[in-house]
């Protein structure tokens with residue numbers, strides 16, 4: 001029988017392999033030195049008593065954008081704490097906020113909490129312009145230099161009011177700079193041109209990690225996380241090695257990780273967009289599988305098992321608990337995956353949605369509501385979206401999980417929906 005505290009473990013600091021930014025924050029990002037230097041250059045005016053430069057940061061998911069901004073702003077805050085500079089950094093997570101209005105209410109709440117401590121409510125019942133004025137007043141009260149980090153700004157869609165107004169706001173007692181982060185590379189193309197030029201005063205692009213980058217990232221994290229794992233010099237075996245050992249996969253020496261584990265995790269993650277989060281999820285799950293079974297080495301088999309497990313878990317747990325309307329909307333995107341016609345545009349998907357609703361006697365919801373369903377699926381990680389911006393351009397969606405897994409799970413849903421899933425399966 002298992003008991004807490006009695007098992008042997010291969011971990012010395014399990015959190016160092018966690019993909020969550022709030023569980024573990026790396027202290028260095030050598031693969032992002034150029035991008036860190038660019039962020040530093042935009043923040044540097046603070047050192048001289050000036051206003052930091054507004055910054056737009058973009059790159060695919062899992063490229064270290066959030067952690068890079070966090071590292072640089074924290075370094076600046078530490079320096080400001082040791083000097084006479086008043087510096088405040090506030091972060092607004094735009095995901096789920098959808099509109100400038102909501103982003104402003106969250107910003108005001110946070111600014112008030114800087115002055116008054118935690119527990120402030122979101123302001124309610126004001127117009128957008130009033131909210132902007134309230135936010136600026138709060139900043140004047142705080143004073144000094146204020147940096148507002150707005151993560152995932154693409155979640156605001158076409159409503160760029162806050163991105164237009166904030167970067168150009170002038171105040172008497174405060175210097176303001178906005179850092180916008182997005183993983184939609186086309187986002188700025190359709191921003192109002194004034195918003196684009198004031199927010200993107202400087203722009204930093206995070207190109208996708210390649211598999212060598214991912215191998216180094218995983219190697220460094222493994223050295224911190226696992227026992228009997230370190231970088232060692234290939235040129236000499238001296239414990240007092242005079243060489244400056246590069247922290248690369250080639251120099252990794254681990255009694256815990258099979259030699260194929262890191263390359264395989266990196267290869268799975270590099271296949272799409274070189275997503276470091278995905279690579280970390282894989283190695284974290286694979287090492288936990290080995291450790292929980294009392295095994296002392298992690299192998300390729302654990303990684304393959306982790307890959308299947310993560311996909312299955314994401315799909316099965318999520319899809320099984322979806323309400324009928326959302327299952328039907330997911331089926332429309334699944335159809336395109338089965339028929340090899342991805343991505344599907346909103347209008348085409350909506351027509352199919354109405355057909356499916358008809359087939360299962362469900363009342364079709366409005367196109368707008370249908371779009372909300374698709375956006376929720378994107379939030380849940382089942383599908384991906386390319387936002388169509390500009391006149392007449394539609395959003396396009398495609399499945400982001402294994403189609404066979406979706407079909408298997410959908411087959412087990414309600415009988416009539418299951419029949420549709422089965423017929424899709426026959427055609428896959």
Ligand SMILES: Nc1ncnc2c1ncn2[C@@H]1O[C@H](COP(=O)(O)OP(=O)(O)OP(=O)(O)O)[C@@H](O)[C@H]1O
Pocket residue numbers: 018019020021024025026028029030031032059060061062063064065066067068182183217276277280
């Ligand atoms: N160079 C790196 N070294 C070590 N860990 C890294 C590196 N780059 C990213 N990570 C890790 O990968 C995960 C994802 O990073 P982060 O959240 O910063 O990516 P992002 O580009 O902001 O992604 P998204 O756009 O999806 O929010 C985090 O756990 C982070 O610590």
